Amino acid sequence: MAVVVGDGGFLMKVGEINTAVRLKLPVVFVLFRDRFLSLIKVKQSRKEFHRSGVELFGSGYASSDNFFGAKVMVVREEEEFRQAFKRGLAGNEPVVIEAVLDPKEYDVII
Numbered sequence: 598m599a600v601v602v603g604d605g606g607f608l609m610k611v612g613e614i615n616t617a618v619r620l621k622l623p624v625v626f627v628l629f630r631d632r633f634l635s636l637i638k639v640k641q642s643r644k645e646f647h648r649s650g651v652e653l654f655g656s657g658y659a660s661s662d663n664f665f666g667a668k669v670m671v672v673r674e675e676e677e678f679r680q681a682f683k684r685g686l687a688g689n690e691p692v693v694i695e696a697v698l699d700p701k702e703y704d705v706i707i
Contacts, residue, residue: 599625599686611665617691618666624692625685626667631698660695667691 602610607628617624660671670681670692678696685692 598623599627599682601627602629604628604630614665614667614691614693621690623686623689625682625688626664626691626693627682628693628695629698630695664693667693669693669695671695671697673697 600610600613607626607630610626613624614626616622617626661669663669668690670685672678672681672694673696678694681694685694
């Protein structure tokens, strides 16, 4: 089983991660980390609003080796992600794959 969320949505998954850890459920939580509430940021940009309240973490944010008891694998490249996802699906405990994304990638969709 896999869950895919952005970093904003991930902040609302504490209960689910805790349950998976407590019950030792093999759930793969894929976290797309770009440090922003990106959908809202894109909408603000499209409407030419001043960007407000969309930055989640500063540039000095450092990943953890676990989130709420689930092991974290940080990936930055596509092949790293593929390997981590395969390991997560083959595992017998919950894992978080923190996929680091460049928020500038969204500029092309604006």
